[in-house]
Amino acid sequence: MTFMPDWLAPWLEGLIAFLLVTGGIFAVIGALGLLRFRDFFQRLHGPAKNSTLGVGCTLLASMLFFWLQTGDHSGRELLITLFLMITTPVSAHLLTMTGMHHRLRRTERTQGEPYELGSERDR
Amino acid sequence: MKRLLPMPLLSLLLFAIWMGLTALTPGNALLALVLALLIPILIRRFWEPQPTVHRPLKLLVYVIVLLWDIIIANLEVSRLILARRREPQPAFVLYPLSLTEPFPITILASTISLTPGTISAHLRIHDGTLLIHALDIEDTQALIDQIRRRYEQPLKEIFQC
Numbered sequence: 400m401t402f403m404p405d406w407l408a409p410w411l412e413g414l415i416a417f418l419l420v421t422g423g424i425f426a427v428i429g430a431l432g433l434l435r436f437r438d439f440f441q442r443l444h445g446p447a448k449n450s451t452l453g454v455g456c457t458l459l460a461s462m463l464f465f466w467l468q469t470g471d472h473s474g475r476e477l478l479i480t481l482f483l484m485i486t487t488p489v490s491a492h493l494l495t496m497t498g499m500h501h502r503l504r505r506t507e508r509t510q511g512e513p514y515e516l517g518s519e520r521d522r
Numbered sequence: 523m524k525r526l527l528p529m530p531l532l533s534l535l536l537f538a539i540w541m542g543l544t545a546l547t548p549g550n551a552l553l554a555l556v557l558a559l560l561i562p563i564l565i566r567r568f569w570e571p572q573p574t575v576h577r578p579l580k581l582l583v584y585v586i587v588l589l590w591d592i593i594i595a596n597l598e599v600s601r602l603i604l605a606r607r608r609e610p611q612p613a614f615v616l617y618p619l620s621l622t623e624p625f626p627i628t629i630l631a632s633t634i635s636l637t638p639g640t641i642s643a644h645l646r647i648h649d650g651t652l653l654i655h656a657l658d659i660e661d662t663q664a665l666i667d668q669i670r671r672r673y674e675q676p677l678k679e680i681f682q683c
Contacts, residue, residue, distance in 0.1 A: 425596060425600065428600045428603055428604065429599075429600075429603075431603055431604075432599070432603045435603050435606075436603075436610070438612075440612065440641075440643075440655045441610065441612055441657055443641055443655075444599055444639060444641060444657045445599065445603060447635065447641060448592075448595050448596055448599045448636070448639075449596055449599060449600060451592055451596065451636065452592065452593060452596035455592075474542055475542055475543065477542060478539060478542040478543065481539075484632075484636065485632070487635070487636065488631065488632035488633075488634075488635035488636055488642070489632070491635050491641050492631065492635060492641070492642055492643070495641055495642075495643040495644070495655060496643065496644060499643065499644065505612070506612065508609065508610075508611055508612060509612045509613060509614065510611070510612070510613035510614065510615075510659075510662065511613050511614030511615060511616070511662070513614045513616070513643075513644070513653050
């Protein structure tokens with residue numbers, strides 16, 4: 400730790416702690432979404448979105464921490480973020496398609512009647 | 523140029539990934555360069571032809587807008603989860619695509635899945651529409667307009683298609 404002024408270190412540690420806590424909170428809220436929502440398609444939204452920011456915050460904290468601790472600035476975490484951003488939409492898309500294929504029940508409030516869910520009106 | 527570098531985006535991605543996974547040394551950079559040039563040439567025949575990026579700067583702006591929107595998306599979905607009183611108003615929305623190339627459509631569909639309360643559910647390629655599931659939406663037309671203005675138009679300009 401020679402390249403950094405002394406007053407900066409506590410602030411960076413605070414930032415790391417903040418990122419870790421924020422990431423954790425977002426992950427928990429995403430999981431709560433599974434309990435809260437009424438049908439399969441709604442429940443997909445929680446994990447598909449909140450895990451992105453939850454994991455993103457945690458990875459950023461990890462990057463800062465190792466940079467501070469060992470001077471390692473490889474940025475491997477950025478790659479994980481990139482892979483996550485590529486794979487999350489694909490898995491969400493596949494899950495939705497599977498759900499529609501099985502004609503899963505949806506809440507009555509849902510607008511729109513796609514023929515993928517067996518509606519005749521939209522043919 | 524076209525023969526030597528058939529897929530510039532893929533080459534760039536391969537280079538970045540190799541450099542990220544290994545240490546930053548000149549030797550690794552050379553190896554990354556060789557791999558980034560060689561792999562696309564070897565696997566080119568298996569791929570659909572890729573449209574070229576005409577406006578790299580716009581692509582950068584697009585990525586920044588996307589990152590910002592992901593943060594907003596998280597906050598909005600979190601708020602909805604925590605607001606116990608309010609029942610969300612979900613909807614299936616049919617989005618008429620004006621893009622035709624497979625690759626930009628893939629990017630658009632991924633973008634929609636990553637941003638506020640929407641997941642791309644099914645691509646009806648035969649009639650050029652994209653079925654979207656929205657978590658909490660009143661006005662479906664407003665959603666369609668927003669997606670067109672914020673994501674599809676920039677993508678069209680980036681790929682010039």
